Amino acid sequence: MTELNHQNYLIGIRKKTVLEEKSVEKESIDLIVTSPPYNVGIDYGSNEDNLIYKDYLNFSQIWLKNCYVWTKNTGRLCLNIPLDKNKNGKNSVYVDITTIAKKVGWKYQTTIIWNEQNISKRTAWGSWLSASAPCIISPVEVIVVFYKNEWKKIQLGESDITREEFIEWTNGLWTFNGENSKKVNHPTPFPRELPKRCIKLFSFLGNTVLDPFSGSGTTLIETINNQRYALGLEIDEQYIFNSKIRIAKECYFNNTIPSKEKFVTMLDYIINISKKNKSAEIYYKIFGKNWGKNITSASNFVKKSWEKIEFDNILTKNYRGTLFEYLIIICLYSKKILPFYQQAKIGFVPNVNYDIVFYNSKGYPITLSIKTSLRERYKQADLEGSSLKNVHRRAKNYLITLDKKEYKKIKEKIERSDVGGLDEIILADTQEFDKLLDKLAKMNFIKTESIEIIKGKIIE
């Protein structure tokens, strides 16, 4: 089970199918907000979205039934689906799925029309300016609202919806734009506004909300940020990974001041995504869940963490390096200095793995060379920086270390221009490091386009 457990509101994202009843505990869910695959041939990575319509309806029947079993007596289901399906023949998806939902036990409450305002997709007119066979496309989707047994909740909880929201959202015509799929790394995300409205309208604070097709994690983000417990099912490993990163960013790092919770949660998060990594295991043993109390700055976080690592003194050299790199990554995340590449190669620079690489939107890389101790090893960082600068003249290379002894000597060398590959040496447990992070946070980093190293006709 891929569970992320921490003191916040994420119960977990399970790599499980919605088609198995045992994927979720019976009668444990207060609200389901979801959007199933639309069966329109979207490439979801792990699953086919191209069933014949009859099979699609069978698939719908199984998961709607499971959701029914997982829901509490007063539980509800908000189902975002299209009105019609126009690919490979016309089908009345809304009507058919509503019928199936009722067949498996769901009681029908209402339908909200989501006016997506997306009319740019329009290409097919059928018979243009003729009554022969005109094609109608409705630029809307629906959110069908069902409940299990009782619509009215007798056991009341605390609602957090405002007067304005209540008045606006109980009007069943909702108008807001869709989500940009590139932005969230998923082919068919819905916008955050959709689950946000459903969650605040139909559930109380502290309720449990499930998205059985969690995709990029949109429902989970709104659930967590609105103080309800979030559970997701998703079969695609890559989407689970992406959604964890999105949740970490949107829920725990949505301002730039690192605080206690953010460091702690990030620690948990890194440990969870790298479960198979021995260093992460050791890290977890050393710090436990509550590590990070009273920590106010990135340098202080590094300092305190490292003091503890030194004190426990159980690390072999190899792990010390990796753990130091984790600490730096946690700080970068907490300050939202993203995106960056970890252990990355740079095109045309031979045989070097850079610890951290940012790609500046102005068109050059910035690398961090992360080394706990230095001695002669600064030479390696210098060489790596020089190779980089041969290819990218404006590139910057910062050496981040904890080695106080060597620091002074190398700093002088840099000032005298004795080393060409290093722009600065920074002690990670001092304010210098906070300053570097502030500087990086002001820059704009982007993903690079993939480059083909050799182009041309190949003769073998």
Ligand SMILES: C[S@@+](CC[C@H](N)C(=O)[O-])C[C@H]1O[C@@H](n2cnc3c(N)ncnc32)[C@H](O)[C@@H]1O
């Ligand atoms: C329409 S998308 C949901 C998008 C989501 N609402 C969002 O905002 O990102 C449907 C998702 O269901 C997943 N999926 C498909 N079949 C599944 C199954 N049997 N069990 C669980 N997830 C499944 C797909 O991988 C896809 O990510």
